[in-house]
Amino acid sequence: MNAETLAPLRLALVGNPNCGKTALFNQLTGSRQKVANYAGVTVERKEGRLRGPSGRSYAVLDLPGAYSLNAASLDEAVARDVIRGCYPGEAAPDALVCVMDATNLRLHLRFALELRELGKPMIVAVNMMDAARRRGIGIDLVELERLLGVPVVETVAVRRHGARALVERIERMAEALHAPTQRLGKGADLHAETRRLLAATVRMPARTARIDDALDRWLLHPLFGLLALAMVMFLIFQAVYAWATPLMDLIDAGTAWLGETVGAVLPEGPLSSLLVDGIIAGVGGVIVFLPQILILFAFILALEESGYLPRAAFLLDRMMASAGLSGRSFIPLLSSFACAIPGIMATRSIQDPRDRLATILVAPLMTCSARLPVYALLIGAFIPQKTVWGVFNRQGLVLFGLYAAGVASALLVSWVMKQWRRDKGEHALLLELPSYRVPHARDLLIGLWERAMIFLKRVGGIILALTVLLWVLLYFPNGGADVTQSLAGRIGQALSVVFAPVGFNWQICIALIPGLAAREVAVSSLATVYALSTADDTAAAQALAPLINDGWSLATALSLLVWYIYAPMCISTLATIKRETNSWKQMAGATGYLFALAYAAAFATYQVAVLLGAG
Amino acid sequence: MRLAELPRRVPGIVASVEDQGPNDSIARRLRELGFVAGEQVEVVAVGPMGSEPILVQVGFTRFALRRAEAARVRLLDGAGA
Numbered sequence: 178m179n180a181e182t183l184a185p186l187r188l189a190l191v192g193n194p195n196c197g198k199t200a201l202f203n204q205l206t207g208s209r210q211k212v213a214n215y216a217g218v219t220v221e222r223k224e225g226r227l228r229g230p231s232g233r234s235y236a237v238l239d240l241p242g243a244y245s246l247n248a249a250s251l252d253e254a255v256a257r258d259v260i261r262g263c264y265p266g267e268a269a270p271d272a273l274v275c276v277m278d279a280t281n282l283r284l285h286l287r288f289a290l291e292l293r294e295l296g297k298p299m300i301v302a303v304n305m306m307d308a309a310r311r312r313g314i315g316i317d318l319v320e321l322e323r324l325l326g327v328p329v330v331e332t333v334a335v336r337r338h339g340a341r342a343l344v345e346r347i348e349r350m351a352e353a354l355h356a357p358t359q360r361l362g363k364g365a366d367l368h369a370e371t372r373r374l375l376a377a378t379v380r381m382p383a384r385t386a387r388i389d390d391a392l393d394r395w396l397l398h399p400l401f402g403l404l405a406l407a408m409v410m411f412l413i414f415q416a417v418y419a420w421a422t423p424l425m426d427l428i429d430a431g432t433a434w435l436g437e438t439v440g441a442v443l444p445e446g447p448l449s450s451l452l453v454d455g456i457i458a459g460v461g462g463v464i465v466f467l468p469q470i471l472i473l474f475a476f477i478l479a480l481e482e483s484g485y486l487p488r489a490a491f492l493l494d495r496m497m498a499s500a501g502l503s504g505r506s507f508i509p510l511l512s513s514f515a516c517a518i519p520g521i522m523a524t525r526s527i528q529d530p531r532d533r534l535a536t537i538l539v540a541p542l543m544t545c546s547a548r549l550p551v552y553a554l555l556i557g558a559f560i561p562q563k564t565v566w567g568v569f570n571r572q573g574l575v576l577f578g579l580y581a582a583g584v585a586s587a588l589l590v591s592w593v594m595k596q597w598r599r600d601k602g603e604h605a606l607l608l609e610l611p612s613y614r615v616p617h618a619r620d621l622l623i624g625l626w627e628r629a630m631i632f633l634k635r636v637g638g639i640i641l642a643l644t645v646l647l648w649v650l651l652y653f654p655n656g657g658a659d660v661t662q663s664l665a666g667r668i669g670q671a672l673s674v675v676f677a678p679v680g681f682n683w684q685i686c687i688a689l690i691p692g693l694a695a696r697e698v699a700v701s702s703l704a705t706v707y708a709l710s711t712a713d714d715t716a717a718a719q720a721l722a723p724l725i726n727d728g729w730s731l732a733t734a735l736s737l738l739v740w741y742i743y744a745p746m747c748i749s750t751l752a753t754i755k756r757e758t759n760s761w762k763q764m765a766g767a768t769g770y771l772f773a774l775a776y777a778a779a780f781a782t783y784q785v786a787v788l789l790g791a792g
Numbered sequence: 793m794r795l796a797e798l799p800r801r802v803p804g805i806v807a808s809v810e811d812q813g814p815n816d817s818i819a820r821r822l823r824e825l826g827f828v829a830g831e832q833v834e835v836v837a838v839g840p841m842g843s844e845p846i847l848v849q850v851g852f853t854r855f856a857l858r859r860a861e862a863a864r865v866r867l868l869d870g871a872g873a
């Protein structure tokens with residue numbers, strides 16, 4: 178029979194967390210799933226296709242990591258269910274590829290033995306052989322294969338062709354699938370067997386890498402560790418401002434030039450207005466924040482790969498626990514700085530259901546990157562650029578303050594929830610700290626490129642569409658003559674009755690609505706509203722910041738900034754909360770409390786600012 | 793002695809992990825992670841606030857545990873060398 182006509186063999190990548198399953202999956206299938214240096218990166222099953230040199234094709238499943246088949250968290254349960262064949266809508270895999278970290282065999286071999294007991298065809302991939310060699314770890318793979326009774330190959334998932342031996346073994350296994358030739362039987366002592374295998378096949382000069390010991394001595398030091406953590410966080414916010422400015426000025430100038438040129442070439446009318454006031458002003462107003470978003474992501478990506486994040490979780494665990502969270506909440510919450518949706522997904526790795534729920538509910542308080550344009554616009558317009566105390570950029574300080582306010586609110590909210598629950602039960606931590614790794618420049622650049630593409634696709638898709646829609650509502654029925662009489666203008670004015678106590682004018686109210694679908698659209702909407710409102714053409718081509726600086730009081734700007742700390746308006750986040758908690762009640766609760774907080778905080782800010790004379 | 797009481801950088805040997813209450817999933821998980829009789833353990837760092845959590849080296853791996861979790865691990869007496 179021709180190999181290509183066979184039904185594809187289904188292979189599942191299984192193993193302990195952080196052993197390189199996803200890196201291997203990407204290598205085998207050419208996918209680009211997220212790889213990072215901490216336990217619990219993958220929380221869903223992912224499928225890809227591998228075509229072997231023989232032409233045979235395989236369905237490869239990437240699974241979340243698990244320490245054992247007795248699942249202790251939701252991500253582990255996904256792995257267990259897929260392996261056992263009880264995952265809804267999915268047949269059991271035909272064979273397992275058990276991935277092990279060569280530097281961590283005491284732990285990983287035990288799980289391999291547990292998997293072997295399932296009696297499924299299995300290949301063992303001893304991954305991270307490069308790191309093992311560097312540490313002088315010797316592994317007798319031939320002997321290990323003989324003792325385990327399953328094929329054993331070495332892989333380096335992060336090197337080109339690092340999985341070639343694995344593909345060869347997969348092809349050979351596909352010819353004739355058979356169960357492992359050895360089994361221990363029920364109730365056997367897997368630890369004893371692990372020790373026997375280690376003694377027979379592994380030479381380990383030291384139990385830990387020397388560099389890990391040295392770094393941990395400082396980075397986990399009660400005093401220096403916290404100082405270092407504060408420095409890292411602070412540096413990020415300084416960099417987002419200080420490094421991005423030149424690029425942003427360039428994009429701003431480009432947008433203005435394009436607007437002027439197009440405005441000069443086209444005759445006055447709806448088309449010119451749509452292009453200049455709608456698309457160029459609106460979309461340009463958002464694109465300008467790409468440099469800042471990329472700098473933020475560069476730091477997040479580097480931190481994720483370095484192995485530092487679980488250390489930060491270790492340092493902060495006690496504080497987070499007293500606020501009703503756990504150190505395990507740290508990484509999901511940090512991911513929420515990029516976007517709350519992956520952050521909420523990442524909570525699957527939190528074992529304790531109460532900690533998980535608390536983390537999900539406060540994740541939207543972490544300032545996501547879609548809110549960065551709003552902050553950046555308002556800070557740029559209202560806070561003068563200045564150096565304080567010799568080194569700090571004042572705009573960076575304010576940005577840091579806004580992020581900090583979000584974090585403080587999250588801690589407060591979870592603390593209140595904890596009091597509410599009156600829960601005295603024990604919460605487990607059990608968090609593995611991985612080896613440190615130096616991030617590869619190439620992976621960072623690819624990661625940034627992907628983020629840039631995601632952002633630009635959003636700009637070209639939903640943001641563009643909403644901007645055009647808003648332009649239509651603003652331009653008609655009276656042809657852009659008087660924006661206050663347009664459809665959107667009337668909606669905005671009706672809403673501004675509700676929002677007058679927090680200081681929002683009707684322009685802001687208009688911008689809040691499309692911001693429900695994508696927060697950045699609030700910025701592009703403001704740009705479009707103001708571009709249409711200004712009659713004279715040179716002003717329309719101006720950047721948005723000076724326009725709102727003229728039009729708004731400082732109190733209004735501060736109130737809007739504070740509003741966006743809580744900003745409950747992101748439909749996809751709410752949908753994710755619904756899906757992950759499987760409860761409409763939790764979703765409604767989250768929406769309600771975020772809205773109430775946003776309104777109350779903006780109200781307080783506005784009124785105080787007006788009292789202080791900033792009205 | 794228990795793991796929660798082990799001073800920093802002093803090796804100890806695990807005697808057993810005790811269940812707290814029936815069906816103690818934390819105890820089971822500790823055993824799966826390698827806290828089994830005869831295994832060498834060492835506290836390599838403690839958290840900055842209230843010395844919580846603690847970082848424990850077991851096998852080739854480091855785990856952060858809260859003291860309540862570490863209290864389930866009984867160590868051999870006098871095997872502190």
Ligand SMILES: Nc1nc2c(ncn2[C@@H]2O[C@H](COP(=O)(O)OP(=O)(O)OP(=O)(O)O)[C@@H](O)[C@H]2O)c(=O)[nH]1
Pocket residue numbers: 193194195196197198199200201211212213214215216217218219220240241242243304305306307308332333334335336482614
């Ligand atoms: N040096 C080296 N690093 C590797 C290798 N394979 C993976 N890594 C690194 O190991 C870390 C974990 O890789 P992942 O592929 O995310 O691991 P995973 O098993 O999918 O992790 P979970 O999804 O959390 O279970 C990342 O930092 C990778 O860059 C390897 O062969 N050599």
Ligand SMILES: [Mg+2]
Pocket residue numbers: 198199200211218219240241242
């Ligand atoms: Mg993974």
